Amino acid sequence: MSDIGRYRGRFAPSPSGPLHFGSLVAALGSYLDARSLNGDWLLRMEDIDPPREKPGAADAILNTLELFGFEWDEAVLYQSSRIDAYREITGYLTSQGLAYPCSCSRKQVETAGSQGPEGIIYPGTCRHGTEISRATKTLRVVTDSVEISFPDLIHGRFRQDLERDVGDFIVRRADGLYAYQLAVVVDDAFQNITRIVRGSDLLFSTPRQVYLQRLLGLPQPEYSHLPLVMGEDGRKLSKQSLAWPVDASDPLPSLIQAAKFLGQIPPADAPSNLDEFWEWAISSWDNSSVPVQKF
Numbered sequence: 001m002s003d004i005g006r007y008r009g010r011f012a013p014s015p016s017g018p019l020h021f022g023s024l025v026a027a028l029g030s031y032l033d034a035r036s037l038n039g040d041w042l043l044r045m046e047d048i049d050p051p052r053e054k055p056g057a058a059d060a061i062l063n064t065l066e067l068f069g070f071e072w073d074e075a076v077l078y079q080s081s082r083i084d085a086y087r088e089i090t091g092y093l094t095s096q097g098l099a100y101p102c103s104c105s106r107k108q109v110e111t112a113g114s115q116g117p118e119g120i121i122y123p124g125t126c127r128h129g130t131e132i133s134r135a136t137k138t139l140r141v142v143t144d145s146v147e148i149s150f151p152d153l154i155h156g157r158f159r160q161d162l163e164r165d166v167g168d169f170i171v172r173r174a175d176g177l178y179a180y181q182l183a184v185v186v187d188d189a190f191q192n193i194t195r196i197v198r199g200s201d202l203l204f205s206t207p208r209q210v211y212l213q214r215l216l217g218l219p220q221p222e223y224s225h226l227p228l229v230m231g232e233d234g235r236k237l238s239k240q241s242l243a244w245p246v247d248a249s250d251p252l253p254s255l256i257q258a259a260k261f262l263g264q265i266p267p268a269d270a271p272s273n274l275d276e277f278w279e280w281a282i283s284s285w286d287n288s289s290v291p292v293q294k295f
């Protein structure tokens with residue numbers, strides 16, 4: 001049987017801390033969506049930002065997912081093993097005039113750029129060349145003012161004018177590390193991911209990713225952006241803030257809470273063990289009940 005068109009989903013945590021409730025929600029949403037449609041579900045460890053990583057976090061995340069009963073297809077892909085691919089792709093972008101070296105410091109960008117929905121909009125200072133005497137710092141992709149639009153399975157059509165709202169964005173940082181925006185696109189294509197289900201904080205990053213897919217001639221997956229779990233301070237839970245690490249010794253309550261957070265309603269006779277939970281959650285997953293994150 002041909003595998004063309006088979007659903008392939010993924011969960012792609014960064015090992016910046018233990019799995020917290022917010023990342024459990026993202027893992028669960030992507031898993032249930034994939035499994036309810038008989039899809040594959042892959043794990044990718046996004047470990048290309050050592051300054052933000054915590055020793056042991058990658059193993060701890062995998063261990064917790066396993067204890068919770070997640071089952072992944074294929075070996076975990078570690079982005080740290082993919083640096084050659086990122087180097088090759090950034091080389092290609094540069095050789096095609098689609099990316100350029102930029103010597104602006106953060107301070108210079110802040111002074112010259114205006115505030116956009118995703119931070120300071122790069123004003124294009126180095127687009128037509130940097131001063132030779134200045135050190136090259138980052139590598140940026142040339143954006144254009146064509147509106148990028150894609151259908152999100154939860155939010156509906158999302159639109160962004162990249163040049164106006166984001167500006168030429170970084171694909172390799174001044175410290176030589178490759179940017180998330182580049183690595184995620186290269187690896188979603190490498191792993192033949194067909195549908196990406198993840199937190200809504202990445203909704204505003206998706207146009208950059210769709211744009212890179214177009215520049216590189218890569219297929220565009222479907223997207224579904226789940227609501228974010230907010231802390232008491234009204235901000236997204238993050239691993240760095242060590243917010244709400246899930247209790248790996250007692251997975252069921254967290255799983256039920258995460259499913260409810262995603263708008264799924266457990267039966268009156270609630271699942272009393274992991275097997276019952278997974279059977280119920282996969283067979284009754286309903287994407288249309290997932291609440292829409294308001295911004």
Ligand code: GLU
Pocket residue numbers: 011012013014046184198199202
């Ligand atoms: N590694 C990213 C994070 O942990 C998620 C990447 C993605 O799902 O595209 O926030």
